[in-house]
Amino acid sequence: MIAYIVASHGEFSESILEASWELFGKQEKVVSVTLKPEEDPKDLLADYQTALKKFDENDQVIFLVDLFGGTPFNVAAQIVVKHSEQMALVAGLNLAMLGEAYVVRDQPLTDAVFRLEQSAKSAVRHLQVPDEVKGDD
Template sequence: MKGIIIVTHGKLSEFMLESASMFVTNTEAVLPISFVPGQGVEDLIVSIREALTRFTSGDGVLALVDLPGGSPARAAGTVLSESSELLEVVSGVNLPMLVEVLMLRESMSLPELAEYAVASGNDGIVNVGKVLRGGDS
């Protein structure tokens, strides 16, 4: 099974996983990693490496991070440069992305899942007011 790690500023990762579990009951091999005040990028790198070790028996790990260029993304990028075949990293995590990834992670390869995460994250961003007024999304 592919592991999923959610790496965010603050406890957003924990809350996103809690919310996603309202839609997807199988959250096995999913680990939220929170970047909290007092920690540095090195702490995140250690946590991400530990997650990779924890999920080694699976089919790799998809890291969903919040901001491109932020500390979680930089830490995941550092680990990616060390373990490129075991890890994919996608930034801009949102609830639609997380739910879709959790539902479909066993039906795709790790690179395919990363691409799908990007597409579903983008598709989850809709100007609802414009749609309701009859315009495009």
């Protein structure tokens, strides 16, 4: 089973995790890590290491982070490159991605990552209102 570390700047990761559990039920082996304003990358690395200790040694792990190139991404990347056979990193966290994460937990790591990317992208949409429906307010 794939384990997840959901990470973000501020409390976003905690809030989206709680929202996902409202929709999909509480999940095992899913941990939230936050980067607080007063913390630096060393603090975040320590938090990631603590989170990883909550999983079994042979678990595959995917880091789901808020922004590509942000501190949560960059620090997770340092870990993932050392364990690339067992870990992956996906940025652009949204609720659709997190819900899909719960569905693909038993798939091979590379397949799961592909599905997470696809679900996150397909969740970004806009409302197209036909001209005949638009109001004259």
